[in-house]
Amino acid sequence: MGKYKKIIMIKDTNTGNRTSRIYDLFLNSLRERGLEDDVQVVRVADINFYNKGVVARILPDNITYVKIEESDIDRIVRISIVKDDTVKDLLVDPKDKQMRIVLRNCGIIDPESIDDYLKFDGYKGLKKVLEENNRDKVIEELKISGLCGRGGGGFPTWMKWNFAKSQQTDTKFIICNGDEGDPGAYMDRSVLEGDPHSVIEGMIIAAFAIGAKKGYLYIRAEYPLAISRVEMAIEQAHQKGLLGKNILGTDFSFDLGIRLGAGAFVCGEETALIASIEGKRGCPSPRPPYPTINGLWGKPTVINNVETLANIAQILLNGGKRFSNIGTEKCAGTKVFALTGKVKNSSLIEIPMGITLKEIIYDIGGGVLNNKKIKAVQTGGPSGGVIPEEFFDTCIDYEGLQKLGSIMGSGGMIVMDEDDCMVDIAKFYLKFCVDESCGKCAPCRIGGKQMLDLLTDISEGRASCDHVDQLKRISKAMQKASLCGLGQTASNPVLTTLKYFEEEYKEHIVDRRCKSGKCELLFIYEIIEDKCKHCGLCQKKCPVDAIDGDRDNGFMINQEKCVKCGQCFDVCKFEAISR
Amino acid sequence: MTKLTLKNFDQETSKEEKEIKNWVKVGMSTCGIAAGADVVMETIKKAVKENGLDIKVIKTGCVGKCYAEPLVEVKVENMPQVMYGKVDADIANLIIQQHIIGKKLLNDCIYLVAVKDGKNG
Numbered sequence: 199m200g201k202y203k204k205i206i207m208i209k210d211t212n213t214g215n216r217t218s219r220i221y222d223l224f225l226n227s228l229r230e231r232g233l234e235d236d237v238q239v240v241r242v243a244d245i246n247f248y249n250k251g252v253v254a255r256i257l258p259d260n261i262t263y264v265k266i267e268e269s270d271i272d273r274i275v276r277i278s279i280v281k282d283d284t285v286k287d288l289l290v291d292p293k294d295k296q297m298r299i300v301l302r303n304c305g306i307i308d309p310e311s312i313d314d315y316l317k318f319d320g321y322k323g324l325k326k327v328l329e330e331n332n333r334d335k336v337i338e339e340l341k342i343s344g345l346c347g348r349g350g351g352g353f354p355t356w357m358k359w360n361f362a363k364s365q366q367t368d369t370k371f372i373i374c375n376g377d378e379g380d381p382g383a384y385m386d387r388s389v390l391e392g393d394p395h396s397v398i399e400g401m402i403i404a405a406f407a408i409g410a411k412k413g414y415l416y417i418r419a420e421y422p423l424a425i426s427r428v429e430m431a432i433e434q435a436h437q438k439g440l441l442g443k444n445i446l447g448t449d450f451s452f453d454l455g456i457r458l459g460a461g462a463f464v465c466g467e468e469t470a471l472i473a474s475i476e477g478k479r480g481c482p483s484p485r486p487p488y489p490t491i492n493g494l495w496g497k498p499t500v501i502n503n504v505e506t507l508a509n510i511a512q513i514l515l516n517g518g519k520r521f522s523n524i525g526t527e528k529c530a531g532t533k534v535f536a537l538t539g540k541v542k543n544s545s546l547i548e549i550p551m552g553i554t555l556k557e558i559i560y561d562i563g564g565g566v567l568n569n570k571k572i573k574a575v576q577t578g579g580p581s582g583g584v585i586p587e588e589f590f591d592t593c594i595d596y597e598g599l600q601k602l603g604s605i606m607g608s609g610g611m612i613v614m615d616e617d618d619c620m621v622d623i624a625k626f627y628l629k630f631c632v633d634e635s636c637g638k639c640a641p642c643r644i645g646g647k648q649m650l651d652l653l654t655d656i657s658e659g660r661a662s663c664d665h666v667d668q669l670k671r672i673s674k675a676m677q678k679a680s681l682c683g684l685g686q687t688a689s690n691p692v693l694t695t696l697k698y699f700e701e702e703y704k705e706h707i708v709d710r711r712c713k714s715g716k717c718e719l720l721f722i723y724e725i726i727e728d729k730c731k732h733c734g735l736c737q738k739k740c741p742v743d744a745i746d747g748d749r750d751n752g753f754m755i756n757q758e759k760c761v762k763c764g765q766c767f768d769v770c771k772f773e774a775i776s777r
Numbered sequence: 778m779t780k781l782t783l784k785n786f787d788q789e790t791s792k793e794e795k796e797i798k799n800w801v802k803v804g805m806s807t808c809g810i811a812a813g814a815d816v817v818m819e820t821i822k823k824a825v826k827e828n829g830l831d832i833k834v835i836k837t838g839c840v841g842k843c844y845a846e847p848l849v850e851v852k853v854e855n856m857p858q859v860m861y862g863k864v865d866a867d868i869a870n871l872i873i874q875q876h877i878i879g880k881k882l883l884n885d886c887i888y889l890v891a892v893k894d895g896k897n898g
């Protein structure tokens with residue numbers, strides 16, 4: 199780090215209101231000592247701590263103080279700035295919750311420059327593999343690493359590669375699954391756009407290990423920038439002798455092509471994906487035989503997810519042992535999540551396996567938006583489930599999430615608050631699966647539709663308690679009898695919401711009420727006279743002039759005009775509006 | 778372009794390039810561009826040229842702070858490396874004038890990043 203004059207960064211991490219005041223006090227204190235030209239105080243927008251009072255970070259020493267009160271400021275300046283010592287009682291050691299392997303270069307290198315990638319250890323993993331020239335050793339390293347597929351299933355990667363490797367045939371394929379169709383997921387896009395070479399390097403290593411000469415990246419057509427950066431990367435790799443004939447001057451040859459998906463969710467399923475590349479309709483077929491035995495054009499094929507592949511080069515370069523030390527004993531490495539929904543810091547994060555949902559939501563995500571009450575997180579997209587707040591201490595790994603009825607999935611993580619209705623959420627995901635079902639097998643095609651009708655009854659106030667039993671029965675049938683993962687898991691969002699939010703279903707069915715204000719037929723906005731302070735804010739805010747009355751006589755909502763947008767509810771400071 | 782081989786790999790990839798002392802990185806993935814990173818990029822390039830600055834402007838992927846896009850990271854000599862968020866053309870110009878030329882950090886725009894590098898630790 200170069201030398202520069204001291205800097206004090208500050209931020210009120212609770213409300214933000216005290217930042218300016220503390221800023222002024224620091225300036226005063228420095229001025230009193232004649233230090234105002236030697237030290238810069240700067241207000242920052244995000245200091246990476248949340249709900250820790252006023253936080254200050256001093257650079258270049260990289261010291262962080264939390265819960266600073268006004269009376270502490272003089273001490274901090276005297277001890278930390280003048281004396282170069284630390285104020286022990288305010289000091290914290292900022293622990294980084296995130297750890298980057300897959301996203302190691304994202305946002306750091308120029309994704310369109312192979313030279314940049316090479317500067318950051320790029321293709322060194324491949325070089326090592328080709329130097330050692332030992333396919334068994336590659337598989338062995340992967341086995342030691344404990345890497346499991348990041349595309350949803352969590353199948354051990356070494357096993358998959360080993361199946362394909364042991365097939366005695368000249369033609370084999372490696373496919374990168376970049377279909378990424380889960381609502382709310384954009385991990386794979388970010389990797390392909392931010393560091394395409396990391397995926398390509400992983401594919402070349404996989405090809406060497408299993409004995410493939412040709413590979414495909416299957417990317418959805420809605421990702422034009424990812425596609426163009428991957429195209430560019432393939433071209434550059436060719437020029438450098440990293441793809442094509444005689445890679446790195448050895449007798450190993452391998453080439454890559456791109457195939458575009460038209461955005462059908464089911465085409466992310468491996469057998470449907472293969473059909474799609476073969477030019478057929480994107481419908482799944484029964485497994486076994488698995489693609490590793492009988493895959494693309496009937497040949498042994500390894501299909502791996504983008505994120506899985508982005509891990510490979512690092513594992514081979516640094517050894518499987520080091521990778522296996524990251525995360526938990528049963529579940530090694532990191533996982534990328536797209537953290538979205540009602541969370542302050544929507545972000546793309548990479549965390550070591552084993553940290554808790556709470557750490558993700560509060561320490562990285564900064565907590566819930568607009569100080570609303572959190573209700574649940576949804577993981578795993580349409581195949582996953584919702585996890586209520588009481589289980590936020592659960593460690594993130596395949597098993598932990600599965601026990602709760604959800605799945606890790608590919609990495610979508612959506613935070614939901616009191617305004618999200620669980621029946622509505624279940625309906626949303628189920629509708630997604632019904633729309634995306636290929637229609638080949640009856641359990642998924644018919645079962646999905648029936649479940650959606652039942653849920654619609656519930657959300658529109660036409661249901662009886664039988665509806666819940668029916669939902670459960672059809673779910674079981676779909677889980678057991680559907681052809682592919684889409685139908686087998688489509689009921690997960692319904693089952694988990696039923697499990698954890700039965701009360702909410704009951705409210706819909708018995709009381710015909712939707713307290714979250716989502717199921718339009720099941721709630722109205724009303725002003726509670728006792729609580730109303732006649733401030734008139736709701737009337738000002740209403741976009742359709744549906745609130746009658748004045749400040750003297752009070753207000754009333756005209757139900758005929760009300761469009762149930764909820765703005766009056768949100769704007770009322772006195773909780774005088776009910777729904 | 779020289780083709781790499783097992784033999785020349787180390788030599789070719791470790792060629793001592795002059796270390797880039799001053800740079801600005803703009804996150805230009807779909808997410809950043811949707812939030813206006815292309816305008817920010819143009820503004821910065823123009824300002825660097827107009828002021829005759831010795832600064833390399835680099836396009837990168839996404840660092841993951843989606844809520845604060847567009848993101849601009851700055852490293853100039855004798856200043857800490859920092860990330861600015863929610864940058865628009867005005868803030869971009871301020872970054873050039875105040876941070877890069879004036880050597881003073883901007884108030885209210887810095888987003889600290891804290892991630893451990895899994896590669897080396």
Ligand SMILES: Cc1cc2nc3c(=O)[nH]c(=O)nc-3n(C[C@H](O)[C@H](O)[C@H](O)COP(=O)(O)O)c2cc1C
Nearest residue numbers: 347348349375378379466467468502503506683684
């Ligand atoms: C309906 C459905 C959609 C899927 N979508 C994806 C996807 O978008 N990306 C992906 O990598 N895997 C997806 N999968 C999982 C793949 O079938 C496959 O297991 C995965 O690509 C294997 O890679 P991995 O072992 O590296 O995880 C999907 C599975 C199902 C049933």
